[in-house]
Amino acid sequence: MSARHYDVIVLGAGSAGLTAGIYLGRAKLKTLIINEGTVGGQMVLTHAVANYPGVLETGGFQLSQIMKQQARQFGCKIESNVEVTQLDLISKVKQVEIDHDEVYTADAVIIATGGKPRKLGLLSEDQFKGLGISYCATCDGDFYAGKDIIVVGGGNSALEEAVSLTKWVNSVTIIHQFDHFQAHQHAIDEATNHPKISFIMESEITKFLGNDTVEGVSIINKRTGETSVVPTNGVFIYIGYLPNSEKFKGIVDLSEYGEVIVDENMKSNLPGVFAAGDIRKKKYRQITTAVSDGTIAALSTIDYIQNLKNNFV
Numbered sequence: 001m002s003a004r005h006y007d008v009i010v011l012g013a014g015s016a017g018l019t020a021g022i023y024l025g026r027a028k029l030k031t032l033i034i035n036e037g038t039v040g041g042q043m044v045l046t047h048a049v050a051n052y053p054g055v056l057e058t059g060g061f062q063l064s065q066i067m068k069q070q071a072r073q074f075g076c077k078i079e080s081n082v083e084v085t086q087l088d089l090i091s092k093v094k095q096v097e098i099d100h101d102e103v104y105t106a107d108a109v110i111i112a113t114g115g116k117p118r119k120l121g122l123l124s125e126d127q128f129k130g131l132g133i134s135y136c137a138t139c140d141g142d143f144y145a146g147k148d149i150i151v152v153g154g155g156n157s158a159l160e161e162a163v164s165l166t167k168w169v170n171s172v173t174i175i176h177q178f179d180h181f182q183a184h185q186h187a188i189d190e191a192t193n194h195p196k197i198s199f200i201m202e203s204e205i206t207k208f209l210g211n212d213t214v215e216g217v218s219i220i221n222k223r224t225g226e227t228s229v230v231p232t233n234g235v236f237i238y239i240g241y242l243p244n245s246e247k248f249k250g251i252v253d254l255s256e257y258g259e260v261i262v263d264e265n266m267k268s269n270l271p272g273v274f275a276a277g278d279i280r281k282k283k284y285r286q287i288t289t290a291v292s293d294g295t296i297a298a299l300s301t302i303d304y305i306q307n308l309k310n311n312f313v
Protein backbone atom coordinates (compact mmCIF):
# COMPACT_ATOMS: atom_id res chain seq x y z
CA MET A 1 0.00 0.00 0.00
CA SER A 2 1.25 3.45 -0.80
CA ALA A 3 0.21 6.55 1.10
CA ARG A 4 -0.08 9.90 -0.66
CA HIS A 5 -0.96 13.18 0.92
CA TYR A 6 -3.30 15.86 -0.49
CA ASP A 7 -4.51 19.16 0.93
CA VAL A 8 -8.09 18.10 0.21
CA ILE A 9 -9.88 14.94 -0.85
CA VAL A 10 -13.31 15.41 -2.39
CA LEU A 11 -15.53 12.33 -2.27
CA GLY A 12 -17.85 12.41 -5.31
CA ALA A 13 -17.44 13.90 -8.78
CA GLY A 14 -20.97 15.15 -9.44
CA SER A 15 -21.78 18.82 -9.89
CA ALA A 16 -21.02 19.60 -6.20
CA GLY A 17 -17.70 17.73 -6.08
CA LEU A 18 -16.43 19.01 -9.43
CA THR A 19 -17.33 22.60 -8.52
CA ALA A 20 -15.49 22.23 -5.21
CA GLY A 21 -12.53 20.88 -7.20
CA ILE A 22 -12.54 23.91 -9.52
CA TYR A 23 -12.37 26.33 -6.57
CA LEU A 24 -9.79 24.28 -4.66
CA GLY A 25 -7.61 23.88 -7.74
CA ARG A 26 -7.73 27.59 -8.48
CA ALA A 27 -6.69 28.23 -4.87
CA LYS A 28 -3.63 26.05 -5.61
CA LEU A 29 -4.60 23.39 -3.10
CA LYS A 30 -3.45 19.90 -3.99
CA THR A 31 -6.81 18.20 -4.57
CA LEU A 32 -7.88 14.64 -5.24
CA ILE A 33 -11.45 13.87 -6.31
CA ILE A 34 -12.47 10.26 -5.68
CA ASN A 35 -15.64 9.05 -7.38
CA GLU A 36 -17.30 5.68 -6.99
CA GLY A 37 -19.25 5.89 -10.26
CA THR A 38 -19.06 7.72 -13.56
CA VAL A 39 -17.76 11.29 -13.35
CA GLY A 40 -20.73 13.67 -13.47
CA GLY A 41 -23.01 11.75 -11.10
CA GLN A 42 -26.73 12.39 -11.63
CA MET A 43 -26.02 15.02 -14.29
CA VAL A 44 -25.12 12.19 -16.63
CA LEU A 45 -28.66 10.79 -16.26
CA THR A 46 -30.21 13.97 -17.67
CA HIS A 47 -30.34 14.12 -21.42
CA ALA A 48 -31.29 17.81 -21.52
CA VAL A 49 -30.47 20.41 -18.89
CA ALA A 50 -32.48 23.54 -19.65
CA ASN A 51 -32.31 25.30 -16.29
CA TYR A 52 -28.58 25.87 -15.80
CA PRO A 53 -28.06 29.64 -16.00
CA GLY A 54 -25.83 30.86 -18.79
CA VAL A 55 -26.42 27.78 -20.92
CA LEU A 56 -29.56 27.74 -23.04
CA GLU A 57 -29.76 23.95 -23.17
CA THR A 58 -27.16 21.21 -22.96
CA GLY A 59 -26.91 17.52 -22.30
CA GLY A 60 -26.14 16.58 -18.69
CA PHE A 61 -23.22 14.48 -19.91
CA GLN A 62 -21.78 17.41 -21.89
CA LEU A 63 -22.13 19.75 -18.89
CA SER A 64 -20.37 17.21 -16.66
CA GLN A 65 -17.51 16.86 -19.16
CA ILE A 66 -16.91 20.62 -19.14
CA MET A 67 -16.92 20.67 -15.30
CA LYS A 68 -14.48 17.74 -15.30
CA GLN A 69 -12.23 19.54 -17.80
CA GLN A 70 -12.30 22.70 -15.66
CA ALA A 71 -11.41 20.79 -12.48
CA ARG A 72 -8.52 19.03 -14.25
CA GLN A 73 -7.36 22.27 -15.86
CA PHE A 74 -6.88 23.73 -12.38
CA GLY A 75 -4.81 20.75 -11.32
CA CYS A 76 -7.26 18.35 -9.64
CA LYS A 77 -6.53 14.66 -9.90
CA ILE A 78 -9.66 12.57 -10.46
CA GLU A 79 -9.91 8.87 -9.60
CA SER A 80 -13.23 7.52 -10.92
CA ASN A 81 -15.01 4.17 -10.97
CA VAL A 82 -13.22 3.13 -7.79
CA GLU A 83 -14.60 1.95 -4.46
CA VAL A 84 -13.94 3.66 -1.14
CA THR A 85 -13.05 0.68 1.06
CA GLN A 86 -11.96 2.42 4.27
CA LEU A 87 -12.28 5.87 5.78
CA ASP A 88 -10.85 7.79 8.70
CA LEU A 89 -12.49 11.21 8.90
CA ILE A 90 -12.05 11.64 12.65
CA SER A 91 -8.26 11.96 12.95
CA LYS A 92 -6.65 15.32 12.19
CA VAL A 93 -5.05 13.77 9.10
CA LYS A 94 -7.91 12.17 7.15
CA GLN A 95 -7.41 8.86 5.39
CA VAL A 96 -9.24 7.28 2.43
CA GLU A 97 -8.50 3.82 1.10
CA ILE A 98 -9.72 2.85 -2.38
CA ASP A 99 -10.15 -0.61 -3.88
CA HIS A 100 -8.49 -2.18 -0.79
CA ASP A 101 -5.24 -0.93 -2.27
CA GLU A 102 -4.30 2.74 -2.53
CA VAL A 103 -4.37 4.86 0.64
CA TYR A 104 -4.58 8.63 0.37
CA THR A 105 -4.37 11.14 3.21
CA ALA A 106 -5.56 14.74 3.38
CA ASP A 107 -5.96 17.68 5.73
CA ALA A 108 -9.63 18.07 4.82
CA VAL A 109 -12.41 16.08 3.15
CA ILE A 110 -15.48 17.30 1.31
CA ILE A 111 -18.28 14.74 1.14
CA ALA A 112 -20.18 15.24 -2.14
CA THR A 113 -21.48 11.74 -2.71
CA GLY A 114 -25.01 12.77 -3.76
CA GLY A 115 -27.87 10.36 -3.71
CA LYS A 116 -30.24 8.25 -5.67
CA PRO A 117 -34.03 8.08 -5.98
CA ARG A 118 -35.61 5.18 -4.16
CA LYS A 119 -36.83 2.61 -6.68
CA LEU A 120 -39.88 0.35 -6.71
CA GLY A 121 -37.48 -2.56 -7.15
CA LEU A 122 -39.14 -4.17 -10.18
CA LEU A 123 -37.02 -5.84 -12.86
CA SER A 124 -38.86 -3.92 -15.60
CA GLU A 125 -38.02 -0.64 -13.82
CA ASP A 126 -34.35 -0.92 -14.80
CA GLN A 127 -35.31 -1.87 -18.35
CA PHE A 128 -37.32 1.35 -18.88
CA LYS A 129 -35.20 3.79 -16.85
CA GLY A 130 -34.96 6.93 -19.02
CA LEU A 131 -37.37 5.34 -21.52
CA GLY A 132 -40.62 6.40 -19.89
CA ILE A 133 -39.62 6.10 -16.24
CA SER A 134 -38.34 9.24 -14.55
CA TYR A 135 -37.54 10.35 -11.01
CA CYS A 136 -37.38 14.09 -11.69
CA ALA A 137 -40.35 16.20 -12.89
CA THR A 138 -38.30 19.42 -12.99
CA CYS A 139 -35.89 17.70 -15.31
CA ASP A 140 -38.09 15.61 -17.56
CA GLY A 141 -41.63 17.05 -17.27
CA ASP A 142 -41.60 18.99 -20.53
CA PHE A 143 -40.72 15.86 -22.51
CA TYR A 144 -44.26 14.64 -21.70
CA ALA A 145 -46.10 17.69 -23.03
CA GLY A 146 -49.69 16.76 -23.91
CA LYS A 147 -49.26 13.16 -22.71
CA ASP A 148 -51.01 11.03 -20.10
CA ILE A 149 -48.71 10.09 -17.27
CA ILE A 150 -48.65 8.30 -13.91
CA VAL A 151 -47.08 9.53 -10.67
CA VAL A 152 -46.29 6.89 -8.04
CA GLY A 153 -46.36 7.85 -4.36
CA GLY A 154 -48.48 9.58 -1.74
CA GLY A 155 -46.10 11.89 0.10
CA ASN A 156 -45.48 15.60 -0.34
CA SER A 157 -43.05 15.08 -3.23
CA ALA A 158 -45.44 12.88 -5.19
CA LEU A 159 -48.41 15.23 -4.77
CA GLU A 160 -46.44 18.43 -5.35
CA GLU A 161 -44.61 17.05 -8.37
CA ALA A 162 -47.90 15.73 -9.79
CA VAL A 163 -49.31 19.25 -9.62
CA SER A 164 -46.14 20.71 -11.18
CA LEU A 165 -46.36 18.16 -14.02
CA THR A 166 -49.84 19.41 -14.96
CA LYS A 167 -48.09 22.44 -16.53
CA TRP A 168 -47.05 20.15 -19.37
CA VAL A 169 -49.10 16.97 -19.44
CA ASN A 170 -52.67 16.20 -20.45
CA SER A 171 -53.47 14.11 -17.39
CA VAL A 172 -51.83 12.66 -14.26
CA THR A 173 -52.96 9.49 -12.52
CA ILE A 174 -51.53 9.15 -9.03
CA ILE A 175 -51.06 5.54 -7.93
CA HIS A 176 -50.64 5.15 -4.18
CA GLN A 177 -50.37 2.03 -2.06
CA PHE A 178 -52.51 3.26 0.86
CA ASP A 179 -56.05 4.67 1.17
CA HIS A 180 -54.68 7.95 2.53
CA PHE A 181 -51.75 10.27 1.76
CA GLN A 182 -48.69 10.98 3.91
CA ALA A 183 -48.57 14.64 2.92
CA HIS A 184 -49.41 18.10 4.24
CA GLN A 185 -53.06 19.06 3.90
CA HIS A 186 -52.32 21.88 1.45
CA ALA A 187 -50.52 19.46 -0.89
CA ILE A 188 -53.43 17.01 -0.63
CA ASP A 189 -55.98 19.77 -1.31
CA GLU A 190 -54.07 21.08 -4.30
CA ALA A 191 -53.76 17.64 -5.88
CA THR A 192 -57.26 16.38 -5.11
CA ASN A 193 -58.88 19.59 -6.42
CA HIS A 194 -56.87 19.66 -9.63
CA PRO A 195 -58.97 18.92 -12.74
CA LYS A 196 -56.10 17.09 -14.52
CA ILE A 197 -55.32 14.73 -11.60
CA SER A 198 -57.08 11.45 -10.77
CA PHE A 199 -56.23 8.75 -8.24
CA ILE A 200 -55.90 4.99 -7.99
CA MET A 201 -55.58 4.23 -4.28
CA GLU A 202 -54.55 1.10 -2.38
CA SER A 203 -52.75 -0.13 -5.49
CA GLU A 204 -49.22 -1.00 -6.53
CA ILE A 205 -47.47 -1.33 -9.88
CA THR A 206 -46.36 -4.90 -10.46
CA LYS A 207 -44.86 -4.48 -13.94
CA PHE A 208 -43.99 -1.84 -16.52
CA LEU A 209 -45.27 -2.74 -19.99
CA GLY A 210 -44.10 -1.66 -23.46
CA ASN A 211 -41.68 -2.32 -26.28
CA ASP A 212 -39.07 0.45 -26.60
CA THR A 213 -40.70 2.81 -24.09
CA VAL A 214 -43.32 2.50 -21.35
CA GLU A 215 -46.83 2.08 -22.76
CA GLY A 216 -48.64 0.93 -19.64
CA VAL A 217 -48.39 -0.60 -16.19
CA SER A 218 -49.90 -3.67 -14.56
CA ILE A 219 -51.32 -2.88 -11.15
CA ILE A 220 -52.83 -4.80 -8.27
CA ASN A 221 -55.40 -3.52 -5.80
CA LYS A 222 -53.90 -4.41 -2.43
CA ARG A 223 -57.29 -4.71 -0.71
CA THR A 224 -59.26 -6.74 -3.30
CA GLY A 225 -56.37 -8.46 -5.11
CA GLU A 226 -57.91 -7.36 -8.42
CA THR A 227 -55.38 -6.79 -11.23
CA SER A 228 -55.64 -4.41 -14.19
CA VAL A 229 -53.61 -2.57 -16.83
CA VAL A 230 -53.37 1.24 -16.97
CA PRO A 231 -52.13 2.65 -20.30
CA THR A 232 -49.66 5.55 -19.95
CA ASN A 233 -46.93 7.47 -21.77
CA GLY A 234 -44.68 7.82 -18.76
CA VAL A 235 -44.26 7.14 -15.05
CA PHE A 236 -42.70 9.46 -12.47
CA ILE A 237 -41.68 7.71 -9.25
CA TYR A 238 -41.59 9.62 -5.95
CA ILE A 239 -41.33 7.08 -3.18
CA GLY A 240 -38.36 8.61 -1.44
CA TYR A 241 -34.71 9.48 -1.90
CA LEU A 242 -31.64 7.62 -0.68
CA PRO A 243 -28.49 9.59 0.17
CA ASN A 244 -25.19 7.83 -0.59
CA SER A 245 -24.13 8.01 3.05
CA GLU A 246 -23.82 4.36 4.09
CA LYS A 247 -20.06 4.79 4.52
CA PHE A 248 -20.43 7.78 6.86
CA LYS A 249 -22.87 6.22 9.35
CA GLY A 250 -21.54 6.45 12.87
CA ILE A 251 -18.72 8.75 11.73
CA VAL A 252 -20.33 12.07 10.85
CA ASP A 253 -23.67 13.48 12.07
CA LEU A 254 -26.51 12.37 9.77
CA SER A 255 -30.20 13.26 9.72
CA GLU A 256 -32.85 10.59 10.34
CA TYR A 257 -32.89 10.14 6.54
CA GLY A 258 -29.12 9.67 6.30
CA GLU A 259 -28.28 13.14 4.96
CA VAL A 260 -25.09 14.78 6.24
CA ILE A 261 -25.93 17.65 8.58
CA VAL A 262 -23.90 20.80 7.89
CA ASP A 263 -24.12 24.46 8.80
CA GLU A 264 -24.55 27.26 6.26
CA ASN A 265 -20.82 27.10 5.50
CA MET A 266 -21.11 23.37 4.72
CA LYS A 267 -19.17 22.39 7.88
CA SER A 268 -20.07 19.06 9.45
CA ASN A 269 -19.66 18.24 13.14
CA LEU A 270 -16.13 16.96 12.43
CA PRO A 271 -13.25 19.44 12.08
CA GLY A 272 -11.97 19.45 8.50
CA VAL A 273 -14.98 17.56 7.13
CA PHE A 274 -17.45 19.40 4.91
CA ALA A 275 -20.41 18.27 2.81
CA ALA A 276 -22.01 19.66 -0.35
CA GLY A 277 -24.79 18.89 -2.82
CA ASP A 278 -27.57 16.32 -2.65
CA ILE A 279 -25.88 14.43 0.20
CA ARG A 280 -26.51 17.21 2.66
CA LYS A 281 -29.71 17.83 4.60
CA LYS A 282 -31.72 20.34 2.56
CA LYS A 283 -34.98 20.71 0.71
CA TYR A 284 -34.10 21.55 -2.91
CA ARG A 285 -31.86 19.32 -4.99
CA GLN A 286 -30.76 20.71 -8.33
CA ILE A 287 -27.50 21.16 -10.25
CA THR A 288 -27.53 24.87 -9.40
CA THR A 289 -27.92 24.18 -5.68
CA ALA A 290 -25.20 21.49 -5.77
CA VAL A 291 -22.86 23.90 -7.56
CA SER A 292 -23.60 26.55 -4.93
CA ASP A 293 -22.92 24.09 -2.08
CA GLY A 294 -19.69 22.96 -3.78
CA THR A 295 -18.50 26.56 -3.99
CA ILE A 296 -19.25 27.26 -0.33
CA ALA A 297 -17.70 23.97 0.84
CA ALA A 298 -14.52 24.72 -1.12
CA LEU A 299 -14.24 28.27 0.25
CA SER A 300 -14.78 27.00 3.81
CA THR A 301 -12.15 24.33 3.21
CA ILE A 302 -9.68 26.89 1.88
CA ASP A 303 -10.17 28.89 5.12
CA TYR A 304 -9.76 25.74 7.22
CA ILE A 305 -6.50 24.76 5.49
CA GLN A 306 -5.18 28.32 5.82
CA ASN A 307 -5.94 28.26 9.56
CA LEU A 308 -4.32 24.84 9.82
CA LYS A 309 -1.16 26.14 8.16
CA ASN A 310 -1.17 29.12 10.55
CA ASN A 311 -1.67 26.72 13.49
CA PHE A 312 -5.06 28.28 14.33
CA VAL A 313 -6.87 24.91 14.23
Ligand SMILES: Cc1cc2nc3c(=O)[nH]c(=O)nc-3n(C[C@H](O)[C@H](O)[C@H](O)COP(=O)(O)OP(=O)(O)OC[C@H]3O[C@@H](n4cnc5c(N)ncnc54)[C@H](O)[C@@H]3O)c2cc1C
Pocket (backbone or CB within 6 Å): 011, 012, 013, 014, 015, 016, 017, 034, 035, 036, 037, 038, 039, 040, 041, 042, 043, 045, 046, 048, 049, 050, 051, 084, 112, 113, 114, 115, 116, 135, 136, 138, 139, 140, 244, 247, 276, 277, 278, 279, 285, 286, 287, 288, 290
Ligand atom coordinates in the same frame (compact mmCIF):
# COMPACT_ATOMS: atom_id res chain seq x y z
C1 LIG B 1 -32.92 11.84 -13.92
C2 LIG B 1 -32.50 13.13 -13.28
C3 LIG B 1 -32.57 14.29 -13.99
C4 LIG B 1 -32.20 15.52 -13.41
N1 LIG B 1 -32.30 16.68 -14.15
C5 LIG B 1 -31.93 17.86 -13.61
C6 LIG B 1 -32.01 19.06 -14.37
O1 LIG B 1 -32.44 19.08 -15.53
N2 LIG B 1 -31.61 20.21 -13.77
C7 LIG B 1 -31.13 20.24 -12.49
O2 LIG B 1 -30.74 21.31 -12.02
N3 LIG B 1 -31.08 19.12 -11.74
C8 LIG B 1 -31.47 17.93 -12.28
N4 LIG B 1 -31.42 16.78 -11.52
C9 LIG B 1 -30.93 16.88 -10.14
C10 LIG B 1 -29.37 17.04 -10.18
O3 LIG B 1 -28.82 16.15 -11.12
C11 LIG B 1 -28.76 16.77 -8.82
O4 LIG B 1 -29.42 17.58 -7.84
C12 LIG B 1 -27.27 17.12 -8.79
O5 LIG B 1 -26.63 16.60 -9.93
C13 LIG B 1 -26.62 16.58 -7.53
O6 LIG B 1 -25.24 16.71 -7.63
P1 LIG B 1 -24.26 16.14 -6.49
O7 LIG B 1 -22.89 16.46 -6.97
O8 LIG B 1 -24.69 16.63 -5.19
O9 LIG B 1 -24.50 14.57 -6.45
P2 LIG B 1 -24.44 13.45 -7.58
O10 LIG B 1 -24.71 14.00 -8.92
O11 LIG B 1 -25.32 12.37 -7.07
O12 LIG B 1 -22.91 12.98 -7.58
C14 LIG B 1 -22.37 12.24 -6.53
C15 LIG B 1 -21.25 11.38 -7.07
O13 LIG B 1 -20.63 10.72 -5.95
C16 LIG B 1 -20.40 9.36 -6.29
N5 LIG B 1 -20.36 8.59 -5.03
C17 LIG B 1 -21.35 7.97 -4.37
N6 LIG B 1 -20.90 7.43 -3.23
C18 LIG B 1 -19.57 7.70 -3.17
C19 LIG B 1 -18.53 7.42 -2.24
N7 LIG B 1 -18.75 6.76 -1.09
N8 LIG B 1 -17.28 7.86 -2.49
C20 LIG B 1 -17.02 8.56 -3.63
N9 LIG B 1 -17.96 8.86 -4.57
C21 LIG B 1 -19.22 8.44 -4.33
C22 LIG B 1 -21.56 9.00 -7.19
O14 LIG B 1 -21.23 7.89 -8.00
C23 LIG B 1 -21.70 10.29 -8.01
O15 LIG B 1 -20.85 10.26 -9.15
C24 LIG B 1 -31.76 15.56 -12.07
C25 LIG B 1 -31.67 14.36 -11.33
C26 LIG B 1 -32.03 13.16 -11.93
C27 LIG B 1 -31.92 11.88 -11.14
